[in-house]
Amino acid sequence: MTLFHCHIAMSLDGMIARADGGVDWLEQGAPPPEAFGFTAFYDRVETILMGRTTYEAARRMGEWPYAGKPVLVVTSRPLADAPPGVETRPGDLPALVAELRQRGLGLVWVEGGGQLLRGMLAIGALDRLEMAVIPVVLGDGIPLFPPGTPETRLALRHHAAVGDALHLIYEPAR
Structure with missing residues (x-):
């Protein structure tokens, strides 16, 4: 059975990046991704699905961080010089x-x-939303849930404090 799982970090005010796409705030005192089970999660990932803006941000980071994993980029424009495994x-x-x-x-x-x-x-296709909530208020940036996101009821399946951060796992309320 295919499980569509979003595993993401966000600021306390709901931002996933600064307005310019920067995520440097994640490296400034936040627990490492492994504290939120990211390595075990990533090892189980069979395919990565991402939007064009996320793809462009990952490309700016230097070395492609998803080598060896198939990546599908949702876009209507072709990608110039895409890394191996990216479609x-x-x-x-x-x-x-x-x-x-x-x-x-x-x-x-x-x-x-x-x-x-x-x-x-x-479209009701997100099966799990896993978040690391980092205790920083950015004040501006790219929101996890942009305007137009439909009202969606979720059920909390896991919660834990990780230092001053929170690790939360939600699934659709049925």
């Missing part, structure tokens, strides 16, 4: 979700960003 898909999320389910994949990481997450929630 594009148009924005037809219902068709893409159906394709990935038909492949029989296990874990698909819905890596971001907010627009993709909004679309996945809109």
Whole structure:
């Protein structure tokens, strides 16, 4: 069974990046990703699904951080010089979700960003939302849930304090 799982960090005021896309605030006193079970999660990921803005931000970081994992970038524009394993898909999320389910994949990481997450929630395809809530208020930036995100009821499945941060796992309320 395919599981569409978003594992993401956000600021206390709901931002996933600064307005310029920067995530330097994650390296300034936040617990390491492993404190939130990220390595074990990433080892189980079979495919990564991301939006164009997230892809561009990852490319600016230097070395491609997803080497060895298939990556599908939701975009209508071609990618110049994409790393090995990176493919594009148009924005037809219902068709893409159906394709990935038909492949029989296990874990698909819905890596971001907010627009993709909004679309996945809109079609009821997000199975799990796992968040590291970092105790910093950015005041401005790119929100996890952009305007237009549909009202969605979630059920808390796990919570833990990790230092001053929170580790939260939600699934759709059924």
